[in-house]
Amino acid sequence: MSSRVPLYKVENVIGDEVLEPIGEVLQSGWLTLGPWTEKFEKRFAARHDAAHGVAVNSCTSALYASLRAGGIGPGDNVIVPAITFAATANVVRHLGAEVIVCDVKDNGNIDPAVLGDLLERYDVSAIVPVHLYGLPCDMHEIVALAREHDATVIEDCAHVPGAEFDGKAAGSFGKAGCFSFYATKNMTTGEGGMIVTDDEEVANEAKRIRNHYQTKSPAEKRETWGYDVDGIGLNFRMSEIEAAIGLGQLDRLESMNESRRTVANAYIDAIEEIPGITWNGGTPEKTHVFHLFVVQVLEDHPLDRDQVYDRLSDAGITTGVHYPPIPALSSYSAVEGEYGNAERFAERILSVPMYPDMSEDTQQRVVQALEAV
Ligand SMILES: Cc1ncc(COP(=O)(O)O)c(C=O)c1O
Incomplete structure (x- = not known):
C-alpha cells in the first residue's frame, strides 16, 4: 500500500546550503536583528521592486505593522477580501478598525467591480487585496479605485513571493506588501515575514513597532545604552538564523x-x-x-x-x-x-x-x- 500524498511537503525545502551561514551566525555573537537581517531585507526588497524591506516574525506582524504605519487605527474602515486566511481580517480588528469584506471573482481574488461599489457606500481608509493562491490581483484597477477614494493599499503577499503583474512584482503596487515565510509557503524561514515598501517613513515606523517602539535599533543600543520608548510597540523581530535561512531561500x-x-x-x-x-x-x-x-x-x-x-x-x-x-x-x-x-x-x-x-x-x-x- 503506497503512502498518503500530503497536501504540502516541507522536507528538503531548506537545503544544506544554509548550514554554513547558520554556523557563521552562531559564531558571530549576534543572534537577532543584525547584519544578516539587513542583508536579507535589502535583497528581498530589491527582488520585489521595492526600496525598503523590514523583516519581521510573520506576515500577520507585517500586516499589522504596515496598516498601523499607514495610519490605520480605531474608527477606520478597512476592506479585505471575503476569501482569505483569518489573519488578514484579524489584524484590522487588533488595530481597533472595522473589517468590511469584499466579494471575489471566480479565481478567488478581490472583485474590482464590487470594490468600487463598497468604496461608494463606506468611508474606507485602507484596502488589503490578497493575491490568493499565488495569482496577483487586478492591481491597476484596485490602485486606481484606492486613489480615487483616498484609501491606502496594503498588499497581502503571503502567497506570492516572486510573482509579477504586468512585469512588476506583487507587493510593489500599494503602500506596502506583506510576505509570509511560514513553513509551507513558497519560501520559508520556519516562521517569518517581510514588509516591502518604497515609503521610508512606513519602513521606519514599522521598524519601531517591530522592536517595542524603542528610539534606538539594537545596533545603536550597542554603541550607547540610553533610549526612549515614545509609543507602544511589540516584539516582531526576526532572528539572524531565520535571516540566514531566508537568504538561502531567496536564492532558490x-x-x-x-x-x-x-x-x-x-x-x-x-x-x-x-x-x-x-x-x-x-x-x-x-x-x-x-x-x-x-x-x-x-x-x-x-x-x-x-x-x-x-x-x-x-x-x-x-x-x-x-x-x-x-x-x-x-x-x-x-x-x-x-x-x-x-x-x-x-x-x-x-x-x-x-x-x-x-x-x-x-x-x-x-x-x-x-x-x-
Ligand atoms: C493570505 C494570508 N495572509 C496572511 C497569513 C499569515 O501569515 P503568517 O502565518 O506568516 O502570519 C497567511 C498564512 O497562511 C495567509 O495565507
Whole structure:
C-alpha cells in the first residue's frame, strides 16, 4: 500500500546550503536583528521592486505593522477580501478598525467591480487585496479605485513571493506588501515575514513597532545604552538564523516557483480532460507562483465538494479547503460587506497536493484519483 500524498511537503525545502551561514551566525555573537537581517531585507526588497524591506516574525506582524504605519487605527474602515486566511481580517480588528469584506471573482481574488461599489457606500481608509493562491490581483484597477477614494493599499503577499503583474512584482503596487515565510509557503524561514515598501517613513515606523517602539535599533543600543520608548510597540523581530535561512531561500525562489509551475501545468492539462472539475487561474500578464493549486468542483459534477474530498481521502490523497469565507467564521458572523460569490466559490474549492519537487508518479496518483471520482 503506497503512502498518503500530503497536501504540502516541507522536507528538503531548506537545503544544506544554509548550514554554513547558520554556523557563521552562531559564531558571530549576534543572534537577532543584525547584519544578516539587513542583508536579507535589502535583497528581498530589491527582488520585489521595492526600496525598503523590514523583516519581521510573520506576515500577520507585517500586516499589522504596515496598516498601523499607514495610519490605520480605531474608527477606520478597512476592506479585505471575503476569501482569505483569518489573519488578514484579524489584524484590522487588533488595530481597533472595522473589517468590511469584499466579494471575489471566480479565481478567488478581490472583485474590482464590487470594490468600487463598497468604496461608494463606506468611508474606507485602507484596502488589503490578497493575491490568493499565488495569482496577483487586478492591481491597476484596485490602485486606481484606492486613489480615487483616498484609501491606502496594503498588499497581502503571503502567497506570492516572486510573482509579477504586468512585469512588476506583487507587493510593489500599494503602500506596502506583506510576505509570509511560514513553513509551507513558497519560501520559508520556519516562521517569518517581510514588509516591502518604497515609503521610508512606513519602513521606519514599522521598524519601531517591530522592536517595542524603542528610539534606538539594537545596533545603536550597542554603541550607547540610553533610549526612549515614545509609543507602544511589540516584539516582531526576526532572528539572524531565520535571516540566514531566508537568504538561502531567496536564492532558490525562482527554481522552486518554476517547479511549482511545472506541477501546475501538468494539473491544468489533466483537468481539461476531467468533466465537472475546473481550474480558474492565470492570465498572460500575471505570473502565478502556485502557492496552492485549487480546483473547483462544478455543479454538474455528480458529487459535491465534500464528497470529492472524502473520496480522495479514501484514495490516500490529502486535500484542503482554502478558505472558508470570512463571514462564515463565528467572530465575523456580523461582518459588513458583500460576499455572495465568495460563499458559492467556497463551496466548490478544493486544494490538491502542491509542492515543488512532486514526482510525476505522485502527481499521476492525484490525477487518477480525480478521474476516478
Ligand atoms: C493570505 C494570508 N495572509 C496572511 C497569513 C499569515 O501569515 P503568517 O502565518 O506568516 O502570519 C497567511 C498564512 O497562511 C495567509 O495565507
